[in-house]
Amino acid sequence: MKEILRLRRFLDAPVSTQPPSERCEFCGVAIAEPHSHVVDLEQRRIVCSCRPCYLLFQNAGAAGGRFRSVGDRCERVEESGLDMDAFEMPIGMAFFIRNSKSNRLVAFYPSPGGAMESGLQVEAPLSLEADIEALLVYRRRESAETWIVPVDVCYELVGRIRRRWRGFDGGAEVYAEIESFFANLNEHRSAACQI
Numbered sequence: 488m489k490e491i492l493r494l495r496r497f498l499d500a501p502v503s504t505q506p507p508s509e510r511c512e513f514c515g516v517a518i519a520e521p522h523s524h525v526v527d528l529e530q531r532r533i534v535c536s537c538r539p540c541y542l543l544f545q546n547a548g549a550a551g552g553r554f555r556s557v558g559d560r561c562e563r564v565e566e567s568g569l570d571m572d573a574f575e576m577p578i579g580m581a582f583f584i585r586n587s588k589s590n591r592l593v594a595f596y597p598s599p600g601g602a603m604e605s606g607l608q609v610e611a612p613l614s615l616e617a618d619i620e621a622l623l624v625y626r627r628r629e630s631a632e633t634w635i636v637p638v639d640v641c642y643e644l645v646g647r648i649r650r651r652w653r654g655f656d657g658g659a660e661v662y663a664e665i666e667s668f669f670a671n672l673n674e675h676r677s678a679a680c681q682i
Contacts, residue, residue: 511537524557524639526618528587533557533639557619557637561672564613564622564633579626580665582641583609587617597645599652625669632669644668 508517512534513525523541525534534554536544544554578596586593592615594605613635615622621641623634647668651661 509535511535511540513537513540513543524637526555526557526638527553528555528618529553533642555619557639558616559637560616560620560635561637561640562635563673564635581605581624582636582638582644583615583622583624584620584638584641585615585617595641597641597648599649599657601649602642602645625665632672634672636672640672 509520509522510516511518513536516537518535518537523536523538525536525541525544526532527534536556541556543549544556547555549555581594581596582602583592583594585591592609594609595602596605597603613622615635619638621636621638623632623636623641623644625632644665647664648657648661651664652658653660
């Protein structure tokens with residue numbers, strides 16, 4: 488009976504309707520949205536971080552070069568300077584990251600299954616900071632947009648596509664989400680890139 492009474496206190500405890508807050512994956516402190524990110528180069532993943540931990544990894548040699556703070560450059564690139572066909576994109580959207588370990592440009596395609604890595608061998612005539620910046624390309628029938636953005640911005644786009652995708656072609660909701668994302672990029676391009 489005592490065990491049942493001990494369990495009862497959990498049932499009587501108030502249930503929070505607030506979502507659990509994010510935590511810095513280095514020191515564990517609660518962090519708000521938006522927050523900073525760091526790339527773990529060994530595990531090839533993005534890590535949420537508080538501002539002090541983020542600042543620790545701004546130097547490329549910090550932590551033996553394992554971690555790099557994601558920057559905030561958000562810059563539209565004039566399409567006239569790029570040969571869009573050179574990217575050999577099978578779909579209308581991709582982002583390209585220079586991998587410092589392999590020293591090559593790696594293409595990723597947003598999909599309902601996440602970011603799909605491509606085996607295409609491409610080069611971009613642009614200066615991208617390896618591992619922390621990406622070239623984001625979005626081709627429509629009538630136009631194209633090309634951006635240099637932080638890598639976490641690309642994965643934010645991937646998350647939005649995954650959440651909104653319906654049916655075979657994604658549906659109207661996912662296309663509205665993509666257009667909203669690129670409209671926000673245009674608004675934030677002169678400031679820190681927070682979508």
